[in-house]
Amino acid sequence: MSARPPLFGWPRRDELLLTGAMALGFTFFFLLVYGGASAVTGFYTWGIRVDLPFERHIPFVPAWAAVYVSMDVLLMLSLLVFRTWREMVPFVLALCLQTVVGAACFLVLPVEVMWPPREVSGSWASVFFLADTMNLERNYLPSLHVAFACTAALAYGGRGGWLARSLFGLWATAIAASTLLIHEHHLADVVAGALLAWGTWRFVEARASRPDFLEALRVEALCARELYRFSRRHLRYLLIALGLYRYSLPRWRATRVARTGFCFLQLVDDVLDGDRPIPGEPLEWVDALLVQMESGHWSGTDVASTLGREFLAGLGDESARADAMRLVRVMRRDRERVLHRQELEAEALRAHHRDTFRLSVGMMLHVAGAGVRASDAPSLLDAFGWCSTLRDLHEDLRKGLLNVPAEVLQAVRAEGLDPLRYEDLVGSAAGRAWVVAEHGRARALLDQSAVELAGLEGRSGVALLRLFHRSIESFWAKRLPRKLPFLRETAAVSSWPSGAP
Structure with a gap:
């Protein structure tokens, strides 16, 4: 039996960056959803009562505001408990789900608080003001304060022994009690928050840990x-x-192959360029990447290997996988042309570009499940x-990639x-x-x-080809x-009529 890892520890820097970002x-x-719900319910002129008769005897103890605000400290401990992003994911997803469910309840069942007016002075006034501000207005049933505290207790306690479970359970219980003792919530809010924590943690933890x-x-x-990095380079x-x-x-899930395929192929193109x-x-x-693609043995967990593995697995069809590898080899030629300052004549250049777009457009149509093929639209290619x-x-000239015919260069x-x-x-x-x-x-x-696209009318995938056509048409007529x-x-050029559909 392996020893249980320590409950607390300092994560590696790379993992801390990820868990901290999460x-x-x-x-x-939370601020967007919780604050948005409070802003909307602020326009409500009604609210339901959930208070019980005995609650009027619960004393108002401002000092318990310190326990109430300790929930933030409890949540921040997650950075020391969950020391990898994989461990942090279920916890964060559970809190997000609770926030969404809670906001929906706030909008549908706004609660009218029946506590008497509270006045606080002295040393606890500032702490109480902070606690009261955190709660906003009408965000009562369920108490997300209690839900988050109980979720932390369940999550942390599950990683420790009986002592950890007891201590975090007591902390969560104290936070739940504080919501009553500073008259922020009624008992129904507290119970609903605890049940929300129990239900969502059981649901999320079992699935998000797989x-x-x-x-x-x-x-x-x-x-x-990768999409963010591409977008930074060009709009x-x-x-x-x-x-x-x-x-x-x-x-x-079915379209993951489209996302991984685009990111993988664009990454390869960016590296080669x-x-x-x-x-x-x-x-x-x-x-080295082609060796992995051809053998099916992916040796690394780097970005290219991960996206390439997912992309080829998602293609399913052997011929499509073969086309993906052919496309990478065609893209590889451009790097060779740069290294050797290779100049091609016009027809050779057109043939190279035709190969490139026959494979790339064909790949997009295959991924989209289209009924048309790239070869059905040769003029578009x-x-x-x-x-x-x-x-x-x-940009190509700056890199040394000569896509101008050798005759023109001479x-x-x-x-x-x-x-x-x-x-x-x-x-x-x-x-x-x-x-x-x-x-x-x-x-x-x-x-x-x-003309070719008109002849394909009625077949699936034509809309995608028309989208490409319109984009190129716009470049021809406006941007270039x-x-x-x-x-x-040049009147002979600019006066030609458009044949775009």
């Missing part, structure tokens, strides 16, 4: 953190994140390649300019001619894409001309 997050959540639940929570936290990723969560809400610095060469990093090239042209050099400098490229005659020609080619692709004003001066 405690702080709960604090804000390894599969905690691992799923970790994966979701990693996805949220478009924030819009993608919001769309991804909106899509996920009705079927959260240099947007996410790592120790060593990105090619070695991605090659080529439009994706065009949009990616012109949208990221400045022509710019012939003008005595450096095609690797964005200003020289778009300022040269050859560079501008290429941009204008590409703008015209994109118009033709979008027109043809509109704002970025490169000389496109507005």
Whole structure:
């Protein structure tokens, strides 16, 4: 039989940051929900009575306010009792659930307190004022003060021996008694709070302590953190994140593959592009990742390994997993092109972009359970390649990724300019001619894409393709001309009609 770990201890710094963040997050959540309920019920002109006749004989003892406010100290001990985020999760979730249930009760059953007016002076006045302020107005049944104290006693006591259970039980009992002795709650509030603690802790602790639940929570936290990091780099990723969560809400568990897939593939792309610095060469990093993907043996718990494992497991289909690995290999080529300063001719570049978006769009359609395939919209795939090239042209040149055809690069050099400098490229005659020609080619692709999408009408997944089409159309018509004003001066381009649906 293994020895029970000590009840109290100082957590590791990394774990303390996580558990502290969870405690702080709960604090804000509580203030929002609890304070919101108090603000709403402040407009009520009625309340129910729950007082019992004998309660009028309970004395008012202001000194017990010190016991009442000790509940905050009791909760803060959780940082020393639950020394890892996995241990802290059930406790915080139980408190959150109690807050929600309590707020619902406050709104539906506002209680009218029947205690006589209280006047406090002397040394306990400030402590009593603090206790009275904490309670706000009409947030009485159930007493969350009692619920939180009893939950702490149950949670802490379960990790200690009989002495810990006894001491924390007495502390919670004293806090419950203090709510009566300072006339903040009636007995019904206290009993309801204790029952709420007992019921929610039994419900939450059994479920939120399971390894599969905690691992799923970790994966979701990693996805949220990655989406935050992507969004800090560019606003478009924030819009993608919001769309991804909106899509996920009705079927959260079933759509986890969409969240992990996007975060995993974008992380790989960022590492290969240099947007996410790592120790060593990105090619070695991605090659090690590919070995894990191909073998199915995931050796690490780092972000990429965790998200990659969940993503491939969620795909289910072997062909889809094979496409995911092909996509990573295609993305890998861009890093090789940067290292070797590789210049490709126009058709080779288009073929590379076509491969990239055939696999990436196909992956999105597969994850969404769509009936259409990427190959059903070839013009849209080529439009994706065009949009990616012109949208990221400045950034790609800075990184040394040459998505400009070799023929154009040579022509710019012939003008005595450096095609690797964005200003020289778009300022040269050859560079501008290429941009204008590409703008015209994109118009033709979008027109043809509109025809192809119309032919797919009625099949699932077409709405997603139309969303992509409209986004590229907007870039063609608005954002790119704002970025490169000389496109507005080209009548042959700007006057072409839109074929977007």
